[in-house]
Amino acid sequence: MGKISYYTEEGLNRLKAELTDLKTKGRAEIARQIAEARDKGDLSENAEYDAAKDAQGLHELKISKLEEVLANARVLDESTIDASQVSVLSKVKIKNKKNGAEVSYTLVSEEEADLKAGRISVGSPIGKGLLGKRVGDVAEIKVPAGVMEFEVVEIAR
Incomplete structure (x- = not known):
């Protein structure tokens, strides 16, 4: 389990919006890049395809880390x-x-x-x-x- 982090309401909402953006637009863009690279032929010698797959892995890692941060996030009650x-x-x-x-x-x-x-x-x-x-x-x-x-x-x- 990760460490608990405290956020303002605004900060937590910003993180949630970033996660939503990564899951929707980000994943769609990566899928488009992979499809484009796949259309260029032989995958065994396609550096563009390899780069797109690597980018996909990094993107999913970023999503995973952000989900972990949000799972351990708490909103501070200023009162x-x-x-x-x-x-x-x-x-x-x-x-x-x-x-x-x-x-x-x-x-x-x-x-x-x-x-x-x-x-x-x-x-x-x-x-x-x-x-x-x-x-x-x-x-x-x-x-x-x-x-x-x-x-x-x-x-x-």
Whole structure:
């Protein structure tokens, strides 16, 4: 059994839509490529056919992995989350103790992470380091550049 992952309603719906798309349009496209390659003659020396069959295998693997993720996915109920400490779906404003720069992040599952949108994974070094912290706490987080200290300035939902 895979590990349980928590998602927002929006994130879970996006994964379901992706799975539906892979099962319908994706499979139809792969079948078309295989049929097209098969029509070109002798299958024993047909590199295009082999490539299409390989693509089919990879496509089915992707579907299988996404089905496993969805089977272990749970929607987070924001009303049950303690807003006094950093947890999944918390919007956190942190201040770099070294240079005073402030940034805001929303902590989300790995699949929903998007740094450009200010959404970081709870599995990332910064995400892990912030979990459980409260306003005023200082988190010492080991990053590739060394150890950084961040002060939790604000926690919101």
